[in-house]
Amino acid sequence: MSFKTNLPCFSFMCSTQPEELTKRLKSSNKILLPPSVLYELNQQDLSDNIMFFKVSNKEMQFGIVCGVHEFSAPPGICHVPFHIMNNIGITEGQEVEIEKICAVQGTYMKLRPHKTEFINLSNPKAVLERIMSRDYPVVSQGQTIELNYEDLNCRYRIDIVETNPAEIISIVNTDINIDFDQPLDYVEPQYNPSPKPLSPVADTPQNKIISRETQLKSMQNPITKQFVPFSGQGNKLGSD
DSSP states (O other), X not given: OOOEEEEEEEOGGGOOSOHHHHHHHTTSSEEEOOHHHHHHHHHTTOOOSSOEEEEEETTTTEEEEEEEEESOSXXXXXXXXXXXXXXXXXXXXXXXXXXXXXXXXXXXXEEEESOHHHHTSSOHHHHHHHHHHHHOSEEETTOEEEEEETTTTEEEEEEEEEEESSSEEEOTTOOOEEXXXXXXXXXXXXXXXXXXXXXXXXXXXXXHHHHHHHHHHHTBOTTTOOBOTTOSOOOOOSOO
């Protein structure tokens, strides 16, 4: 037995929920549904501790699977993060299809950050684990997620390139192997070959003669061109 319903969709910018909650949820894939949805699920014995719902653009027959944060939306509407609405081509107030989905436990993800800056964080996998376990309980292959890294007040967009063992996976209470693909803005470093070291001058008899002539010239009086012994500047050693 499956569950589907149609509801007008609004972003959290149109919500009367506490600002602290909406600020946290807008960079997630968690939605708010009205209490009537939970009531219908209980009536059909379809409610679980963790539930996922596909939010779909009915005209385009395209949707994204989301987690549900609470059943606290006003009667007859749902609240969805704006970046999810944008990805499926939904505007404020447009009706969407809400369908309950089952997701298998994930074992593997390949991710592609949009910015190399994310890969250069001190421990990007730890950052990813902390944020995704809080904000993205379910992911789909091919979707783009938005991570809110509050420590640096930055948002990072990341493509879900590949997921196993299915295209829709739950990451709740599971160990997942993660690989990173080359970031979208990555630029190959230019190779600048180092200059070849100068070859040492051979210590030939001819070179010794030239060096001796140079030394003797430096010891000539600049006016008389006569040899002046010990003409260099002296440094005093010791004390008086």
